[in-house]
Amino acid sequence: MSAIFDRRSVRSFLPKAVEQYKLERILRAGFQAPSAHNRQPWEFIVISDAADLAAIAEMSPYAEMLQQAAAAIAPCVNLGQGNGIRQDTWWVQDLSAATENMLLQIVDEGLGAVWLGWYPDMVRVKAFSEHFGLPSHVLPFSVIALGYPANPPQKEDRYEPAKVHYGRY
Numbered sequence: 001m002s003a004i005f006d007r008r009s010v011r012s013f014l015p016k017a018v019e020q021y022k023l024e025r026i027l028r029a030g031f032q033a034p035s036a037h038n039r040q041p042w043e044f045i046v047i048s049d050a051a052d053l054a055a056i057a058e059m060s061p062y063a064e065m066l067q068q069a070a071a072a073i074a075p076c077v078n079l080g081q082g083n084g085i086r087q088d089t090w091w092v093q094d095l096s097a098a099t100e101n102m103l104l105q106i107v108d109e110g111l112g113a114v115w116l117g118w119y120p121d122m123v124r125v126k127a128f129s130e131h132f133g134l135p136s137h138v139l140p141f142s143v144i145a146l147g148y149p150a151n152p153p154q155k156e157d158r159y160e161p162a163k164v165h166y167g168r169y
């Protein structure tokens with residue numbers, strides 16, 4: 001699957017909007033992710049307003065590229081409410097799988113992106129939740145900055161046979 005090997009973080013974007021049909025295919029890829037007990041605990045916030053993107057950029061010291069990005073998608077977890085509220089943290093893996101699925105679809109669409117870590121930095125989680133009006137049982141997990149890449153990313157072969165253990169460590 002070439003998207004896996006072509007994918008690199010892209011932090012520099014052309015001033016060009018991302019088509020709605022591409023955004024929808026990227027979101028569909030997120031929804032297709034595996035999840036523990038097939039709970040599919042995700043919700044997605046799609047942000048393309050420049051002032052909102054600039055506001056998110058201010059919430060993390062590592063999110064400056066959002067000033068240039070055409071859009072951002074924030075995969076969020078819905079922890080449920082009342083007796084149904086989740087105590088376990090399997091959802092972190094569910095949301096990671098959804099985030100990676102979207103990064104790969106983004107490559108397939110001829111776009112570029114970078115995964116920005118949000119949860120478990122609770123300062124970032126709080127700032128994002130307040131700005132976008134998230135209820136307390138919904139937490140932003142990551143922010144994906146995306147757009148048309150200003151430069152084609154360089155492929156990198158990271159295979160390290162010494163880190164592979166067949167049968168026993």
Ligand SMILES: Cc1cc2nc3c(=O)[nH]c(=O)nc-3n(C[C@H](O)[C@H](O)[C@H](O)COP(=O)(O)O)c2cc1C
Pocket residue numbers: 007008009010011060062063114115116117118
């Ligand atoms: C959990 C996680 C959090 C990350 N947070 C940031 C971030 O805040 N800002 C950023 O520029 N890149 C962030 N990255 C991207 C990594 O820096 C990048 O994936 C890594 O350097 C490997 O490069 P590659 O994505 O080009 O393969 C994050 C990646 C992951 C998986």
